[in-house]
Amino acid sequence: MELVVSENGGVMHFERARTRMLESRFGMASIAFGSAIAGLVVVLVELTLTGVFSRLGDAAVTIIIITTVYAILASIVGTSTIMAMHRRTLGWVCEGRLPYESEAKKVLRFPLDSALLGGSLWLPGIVLEAMLFAVFLPGRDNAIAVILVALGGLSSAGFTYLVVDSVIRPAIPMVAKVVRPVGHPSSSVLVRVGITWALASGLPIASVLLVLADTGSGQHERIRSAVYFAIFGLISGYAATAFLAKSVAEPLDTLRRSLQKIEHGDLDVVVPVRTTSEIGLVEAALNDMASGLRERDRLRDVFGQHVGTHVAQRAIDRGMDLTGDMREVSALFVDVVGSTALAHQLEPREFVDKLNRLLSIVVDATTVNGGLVNKFEGDAALCIFGAPIELDDDATCALRAARRIRDEVLAAEELDIGLGVARGMVFAGDVGSKTRLEYTVIGDPVNEAARLTEAAKAVRQRILVSQPVIEAARSDERDLWVPHGILRLRGREDETKSWTDNRGYRNSRERSSADVDTGISHTEPRQT
The missing domain is CATH 3.30.70.1230 (Nucleotide cyclase, GGDEF domain)
Structure with missing residues (x-):
């Protein structure tokens, strides 16, 4: 297993923890379970802040219990499924070998497949919640509550995608040796930025709009909930933007320094391919370019030994x-x-x-x-x-x-x-x-x-x-x-x-x- 660790101790421990999680089926299972619970927490918080639970009265406890039980059952199903997906997709990591081409392609799709699995498990839950709210809430309040539950399901799928995408990165250098291009349409920078924005800013903004549109709540309650969601959006938006900027700036800085080395004649440059986005494609392309330049210099040296350096250069030029x-x-x-x-x-x-x-x-x-x-x-x-x-x-x-x-x-x-x-x-x-x-x-x-x-x-x-x-x-x-x-x-x-x-x-x-x-x-x- 190839692992690129920074000299920074904290980053080193993070990379090792990520590698251990990648190698373990239970590590991936914990991601699926944690994302499902995170989605459940989002739903419960939103329903609480928007005043839906307060309007349900005694029925709120029943809905919370039913929602929690379904979330746990869905998490168990998702955990078992993702463990099987891990075995088919990342079994080669545990075996300490390079992946086959089919396995490498599955790794590139793994974040998307995991997110789709998590989202699909939320669909029955949304239907179930809609039926419950239809019984205990009037029409307009019912619609707002169902939308809030759907936002929770989307946030769960988004969390799954981002976490799985981060965890599989130690495996990408090995995948890059097997398959080209080392990327997938679902792993582009645009997709990642879009999902991050949706979780950090889109979700709070949508919640604010729903709160303000909910005429069933009092004005004071709506203003308070909107302020809470806005504050959360500001904080999470800033944190997500800083994270994205760092995740893009660091590999670009590595690419810049590598290109400077090549410019000064150091062709023994190998950039770790740590992502399947466009940046990963550039990293792989730079490695191919450096390899091609090394091979060209080797051939020129061998050619020069046979015919002389001036003749070799003349042949290359003409x-x-x-x-x-x-x-x-x-x-x-x-x-x-x-x-x-x-x-x-x-x-x-x-x-x-x-x-x-x-x-x-x-x-x-x-x-x-x-x-x-x-x-x-x-x-x-x-x-x-x-x-x-x-x-x-x-x-x-x-x-x-x-x-x-x-x-x-x-x-x-x-x-x-x-x-x-x-x-x-x-x-x-x-x-x-x-x-x-x-x-x-x-x-x-x-x-x-x-x-x-x-x-x-x-x-x-x-x-x-x-x-x-x-x-x-x-x-x-x-x-x-x-x-x-x-x-x-x-x-x-x-x-x-x-x-x-x-x-x-x-x-x-x-x-x-x-x-x-x-x-x-x-x-x-x-x-x-």
Whole structure:
């Protein structure tokens, strides 16, 4: 059983008492019995204040006894019936499980069904009272007395509705998990306000009108009774208005604070659905909204881990759309030296662990410098600077990332790598179909970067970049690079002017040792 308790001690005790009453058949039975007795008290008070009993004389005692006996018998019938209704409607509470859908729908109707039960038991009583008054009272006095009895029956049904509606509220969060919408036409705010007004103000006003219309009573008696009813109406009206205002303001304040949390990025918001009115529908809708936002963020995070956060956001913003544009970007390609031999020498799990540590360095260095790891290709990775997010200086960012990757990977002494960087115009966008898309870059700079990577594996610095990258970089970064020579790269007709950084990372003795370990020989590229 889910129970929302306030830090306020009094409210906490009230909630626990309400929950115990909800779980007990006798708790609901006591509501039916108490509402019937309350209706009887209302009838007796009204008949007394309006002077009806005084005009009945000795017959008043007979009518009071008959009315009381009928009220007790009707209460017994109502109590037995509502206990059976409790078993069919709220038995799942005692069993400590979620309700079935049919049971949940019965819970939403329970206040109305209970009120209709109480009202129906008053109908024979009203007929009985009308017969008694017809015998002992003249015509007009008879009609007023019957109306007063009917008002008592209506007040009893209204009390039943409001009390049962309040008692079942601890069960509403569980009902909300089973049925949507968590509401019923009979439980709207308008219905509750109407019933509360009828009990707190409508009943006293109607009583005042009946008293003033009763010419059988003396003027002094009518004025006194009207004053009593008016005072009661003022007090009960104020109390009911304050109660209604609080019952609406508190959940609205909770909703406001929850929306502020969501606005500030806290999506772990769950508002207890404590009512079946429109407010409960809003509470349930807010929970659904927060759940949807959490799921969207989770999917975006998962999606971002696969394609990069910028690409994920681009897909969310644009939707499933085969679009793209021409961009001038810097492409960085990194590949492992001797990966085939390593895969043969190492256990698959060990090789994958080494590869993951390498790729973590690649991702960190690329992300810090504003780039995108576009794809992993086995033991290689393609990184893009300038798409999908434009950079003011993509060339400098790519060069910095290349140096950082080289330094961190080779400092770890787990793997040897080659890096190639090229720059130029590419198509950057989505390729594929309406059901399966991939963000990619297509163009000669990508191929050139891959070929430079092959050549870089034989260079001491392990990095080769093309002339356009150096020309586009800032002067402070350009000063860190020196010409390497002109290369004729595999698959390309044009010769490539290449550069490498002016700092080596290990001496020749270390390099020779690495060559023996990986089984890879290094030859200088042809220079012209």
